Amino acid sequence: MKNSLRIWIACLAGILLSCNPExxxxxxxxxxxxxxxxxxxxxxxxxxxxxxxxxxxxxxxxxxxxxxxxxxxxxxxxxxxxxxxxxxxxxxxxxxxxxxxxxxxxxxxxxxxxxxxxxxxxxxxxxxxxxxxxxxxxxxxxxxxxxxxxxxxxxxxxxxxxxxxLPGASLARKDIIQTIAEEQIALDISVEAWQQIRDEAIGLNPESDDTEILKLAARSMSQLIADETVRRTVxxxxxxxxxxxxxxxxxxxxxxxxxxxxxxxxxxxxxxxxxxxxxxxxxxxxxxxxxxxxxxxxxxxxxxxxxxxxxxxxxxxxxxxxxxxxxxxxxxxxxxxxxxxx
Amino acid sequence: MLIFVFMKRYFSSSPISHGFIYVLLLCAACALPRSSFCQSRPSGLELAYLGNNIWNPGLKISLNAELPPDSLKTAKGNRKSLQKSHRLDVGFFADPGAYRGLFVNAGWQRKAIYPNRYFISWTANPLGLFRSFLHDTYAVSPAGEISRVFLPGRLYFAPSFQAGLGRISKKDPGRSYFARLNMIILMPYNTFVMPLLQVEVGCAFPLK
Structure with missing residues (x-):
């Protein structure tokens, strides 16, 4: 019991004495x-x-x-x-x-x-x-x-x-997804995946499909990393x-x-x-x-x-x-x- | 999580939330001296390493006042005993980069003890106070005046819940070892609440 107490008191002192190094x-x-x-x-x-x-x-x-x-x-x-x-x-x-x-x-x-x-x-x-x-x-x-x-x-x-x-964000996102998709297709990179992303983007309305555009943006980011156009950052x-x-x-x-x-x-x-x-x-x-x-x-x-x-x-x-x-x-x-x- | 969302909807961002908590504390303070809690005698002491967010080191000391045990039959026909006790916890931890925390909790614990000396325990501490201690803190007033804050930190109402398991020593039945998971809920924190998740590992000693 006494030994345990001593150990805990030593730990306590160590923690309390720690400070910001400068x-x-x-x-x-x-x-x-x-x-x-x-x-x-x-x-x-x-x-x-x-x-x-x-x-x-x-x-x-x-x-x-x-x-x-x-x-x-x-x-x-x-x-x-x-x-x-x-x-x-x-x-x-x-x-x-x-x-x-x-x-x-x-x-x-x-x-x-x-x-x-x-x-x-x-x-x-x-x-x-x-x-x-x-x-x-x-x-x-x-x-x-x-x-x-x-x-x-x-x-x-x-x-x-x-x-x-903020009000212009959805339209700008939709446009950039289409632009990137067209660019990747022209470069012959993951053509099928990018065609699908582009077609889905064309069908979305920036006024009402904000959440869908964000989901498509997330998919585009994953595809860009999968294509190794951009490197993973974690x-x-x-x-x-x-x-x-x-x-x-x-x-x-x-x-x-x-x-x-x-x-x-x-x-x-x-x-x-x-x-x-x-x-x-x-x-x-x-x-x-x-x-x-x-x-x-x-x-x-x-x-x-x-x-x-x-x-x-x-x-x-x-x-x-x-x-x-x-x-x-x-x-x-x-x-x-x-x-x-x- | 649904409870949190409900409370956020009805109690956050209004003075009601703060008033509600202070009324709760006042009621508890009035009721406590007359309750069996304050009349029970401590029978055990617990010392534990406390890890806030697992690796922020700390220490916790608890006093236990055991109540008369019950006994129940397990599914296999063995008898297990149900030990109830009142508890008072005092603990602290250090999150070196951000702050240090000191807390005191009071409540009840139930412990189911099995014939092989293993036990599981669950605890509810409806009363609790938590004080954070911050690094150098400076207050900037709306007029732009700057002053250093003395003993910077915040006081929170902090009920807590615990669940754990352990084993009673073979040589000394009064001594046991345990591991627990704690959750302390700080309120009001920013505009609502903040749960702190902690692990604790320690041993219990009898008080003679």
Missing amino acids: SPSGEIHKTLYLRHAGADMPAYLHGNADSKTFLVVLHGAGSFGLAFRDGMFISDLEENYVVVYFDQRGQSMAQGHYNTPEDLIDLMASDVEALLKLLKHTYGEDISLFLMGHSWGGLLSGATLLRPGVQASLKGWINVSGLMD SSEKLYRALIDNNPVNWQVSWFFNQPVAYAKEVDYSLLGSLSQISLPSLFMYGKYDVSVPVTAGELAYLNLGSQERKFVRFDASIHHPHDTEPIKFSEELRLFINSYR
Whole structure:
């Protein structure tokens, strides 16, 4: 009995004494919580603090901040900057007590604004901040930039496969599925499968068959991977982040009960009309084979952008996650952009 | 899951959910001192490794107050005894990257003990409190003022349920070993609830 107690007390002490490591060389690995409007949201900071350059990453729908922390993010970006992986309100490890707000996107954008203020408060007003959003995070980052004064606190905006216009999404998806199918048939790749996908797409109505179009999009993605047009992106590192580093129960249950995209869809949310107000240097990155957020939707958003200094990069071997499928090109473009404006 | 969907429909995103939970806690606090729960005497102590999400390490200590046992016939004609007890659990765990959690639960346990000394147990702890402890936390007010939060974290109402199996020691019948699956439901969490899944492995000792 006494021995058992001693062992347990030793375990307890070990756990309680564990803390956030912070090396003196400027390399940081730190979890910082933002408390804002009833929510406590973790921001996981990893990278080189001496660079005084912070890249805030907003994850996509149903994802989590640390989902990005593998491969090139660790080996390239964290070497050069501090990457801030943020769990948004109601997602993954974010917690708190609050009622469902009337304007969820506005509240989530105000969370991101508060995070930017917190980073400047903690690491100094002289740090260079870049905001990057992927998919739903692209839309959220755009909504954040439209809040008064936010653009002045940032050096640049990186939009990766961001969905900026919900009402136009179904039509854009239907069109891109047809285009990809025609292209694959012309290249004599899985002709029968692509003919079937194309014919099904032609028969769908974007106004009423949203769910069917999404299902067809999922089939198209599987076919593209089966054809080896695009490589599979699930890695052991990603699984580690999802199952060990992050809590999969918290992640999935949070997503089940809190789906901001469903709200955006319900209110037909679109930033197309407001993008002209964004004058910040911007980098848009989209995958050629993205049937979830088509490259054409990205191009339309890019044309509406008010920024004078802007660049559009298309990834020719990617679906929705160019940072996973073409990491070298992604890292080069991102670093070139950040180093030009920081 | 259907219960969750029903509760989400009727209790989330309204002050009713918070009020409902606090009224429940108040009723329990009033009823508890007069109940048999507080009059029972602890007869056993349990120490267990607690793994939140399996690999987030923690520790759990439980006090058991056994009630008079029942005995039933099994399908094979053997007799198994049904042991009922009151329980008080205190535990904590660390999710190193995100937060640490401390909880206290109270409720009832039933244990079916078979002639070969194996037992299965199931527990309902309708009363529970959970406190999360977060890393460095800063509050940003609507006006943009930033302040550091002292002892950051959240308090949740946290009923829990457990099911497990174990075996009584041959040398010392008061001692046993067990493995259990726990579910603690934190509420209100964000706009609704959050279940925590935990495993525990430990041993029980008699209190003399």
